[in-house]
Amino acid sequence: MKIKSKIKDFEVIFAKDFNFINEFLQIEHYIVIVGSNVYAFYKKSIFNKFPKDKLIIVKLGEQNKTIKTVMKVYEKLLEQTAKKNLTIISFGGGISQDVVGFVSSTLYRGINWIYVPTTLLAMADSAIGLKTSLNFKSYKNVLGTFYPPSKIIINVDFLKTLPKLNYFSGVGEIIKFYLMKGNAISDLDNTLKKIEKLKNNKNRQEILNIIEEGMKIKLSYMEGDEFDTGRRNLLNYGHEFGHALEPASSFRIPHGVAILIGIIFANVVSLKRGLIDKKVFDDLNKHLLVPNIPRDVVNIKKRYFDKDLILENMKKDKKRIGNDLVLVLPQKNFSLIKINNLGIDEYESSLVELRKIIGV
Numbered sequence: 001m002k003i004k005s006k007i008k009d010f011e012v013i014f015a016k017d018f019n020f021i022n023e024f025l026q027i028e029h030y031i032v033i034v035g036s037n038v039y040a041f042y043k044k045s046i047f048n049k050f051p052k053d054k055l056i057i058v059k060l061g062e063q064n065k066t067i068k069t070v071m072k073v074y075e076k077l078l079e080q081t082a083k084k085n086l087t088i089i090s091f092g093g094g095i096s097q098d099v100v101g102f103v104s105s106t107l108y109r110g111i112n113w114i115y116v117p118t119t120l121l122a123m124a125d126s127a128i129g130l131k132t133s134l135n136f137k138s139y140k141n142v143l144g145t146f147y148p149p150s151k152i153i154i155n156v157d158f159l160k161t162l163p164k165l166n167y168f169s170g171v172g173e174i175i176k177f178y179l180m181k182g183n184a185i186s187d188l189d190n191t192l193k194k195i196e197k198l199k200n201n202k203n204r205q206e207i208l209n210i211i212e213e214g215m216k217i218k219l220s221y222m223e224g225d226e227f228d229t230g231r232r233n234l235l236n237y238g239h240e241f242g243h244a245l246e247p248a249s250s251f252r253i254p255h256g257v258a259i260l261i262g263i264i265f266a267n268v269v270s271l272k273r274g275l276i277d278k279k280v281f282d283d284l285n286k287h288l289l290v291p292n293i294p295r296d297v298v299n300i301k302k303r304y305f306d307k308d309l310i311l312e313n314m315k316k317d318k319k320r321i322g323n324d325l326v327l328v329l330p331q332k333n334f335s336l337i338k339i340n341n342l343g344i345d346e347y348e349s350s351l352v353e354l355r356k357i358i359g360v
């Protein structure tokens with residue numbers, strides 16, 4: 001798949017095996033950057049193939065998706081003899097992508113990088129997003145750049161080792177794509193079947209098809225608005241509340257699961273405003289949204305839903321323009337609109353409703 005971008009065009013390659021590693025070994029000047037978790041899982045099968053001096057292993061988590069981690073990586077890269085001609089290869093999930101993408105876009109005003117996503121969320125969603133983001137203090141994703149890798153290599157075999165919690169995070173984002181597709185509601189049975197197949201994680205080709213479909217939906221919203229000033233904003237559906245909930249749960253609720261909860265929140269607001277039908281609202285909650293919040297793997301605690309803390313976090317939303325809150329809402333035929341007048345009372349009553357729906 002070739003993807004056009006105003007910054008630079010790039011390609012997505014769907015790989016059947018790990019032979020692409022041999023191609024990496026042929027690159028004249030490269031460095032591999034990987035988080036310590038993914039390194040441990042694939043040390044024998046992948047990372048031992050690279051000479052030790054070509055490997056940088058970093059500790060990566062939401063708490064260290066920061067400029068501090070970026071600075072540590074700069075130090076190591078500045079020691080390299082190769083400069084602007086260096087290619088960075090990143091293996092990992094969205095956090096890896098964000099950190100390594102930020103490094104690649106800023107060092108020497110931009111060097112080549114290749115990204116191998118290893119989580120479902122990164123494969124279906126973040127990899128093609130062009131964005132790099134860092135957290136700053138309690139502000140999530142507030143530093144960043146637009147800078148795609150030159151190549152994204154997707155091999156779904158990485159998903160075999162992905163913990164269930166993180167797998168569900170990807171399922172959450174994919175559900176969002178299906179809701180944004182337009183016919184997801186009229187075609188709810190079909191959507192449910194696909195999500196079941198995805199959760200089953202058995203058939204390689206089925207998972208690939210779903211990932212590709214998700215990517216295409218995302219690309220259709222990015223088209224003509226790569227820099228996120230208009231239509232692309234709608235991809236933020238579920239994210240205003242979700243992003244606020246993540247830190248309120250000390251990141252115990254993973255990104256995509258927080259997004260699913262954020263989607264329910266947005267739907268509650270839509271229902272209260274008379275924008276969507278009660279039947280659609282109930283059907284979605286019953287069949288698609290609530291069942292995909294995996295309570296057996298993520299312990300959703302009452303205290304994560306602190307009214308004041310979530311509100312404080314929502315106020316930090318970088319897309320906010322006035323005193324009220326911004327929110328992407330579904331309307332009648334599930335076309336989305338962005339509002340910037342969510343009042344505080346409306347927020348509070350919707351939060352109460354949301355908690356009833358998910359039972360916390």
Ligand SMILES: NC(=O)c1ccc[n+]([C@@H]2O[C@H](COP(=O)([O-])OP(=O)(O)OC[C@H]3O[C@@H](n4cnc5c(N)ncnc54)[C@H](O)[C@@H]3O)[C@@H](O)[C@H]2O)c1
Pocket residue numbers: 035037038041061062065092093094095096097098118119120121122125126127129130131132133141158159160161162163166169170255
């Ligand atoms: N830049 C963007 O456009 C964009 C878009 C969406 C999300 N994000 C960001 O992505 C981050 C979430 O990314 P994520 O969900 O991919 O998670 P992640 O990068 O945090 O990875 C999740 C966990 O799984 C481990 N892991 C990764 N791949 C593995 C594998 N194959 N086997 C075993 N363990 C593996 C990681 O070490 C980590 O512990 C968030 O910080 C979010 O803000 C960025």
Ligand SMILES: [Zn+2]
Pocket residue numbers: 173239255259
């Ligand atoms: Zn997201």
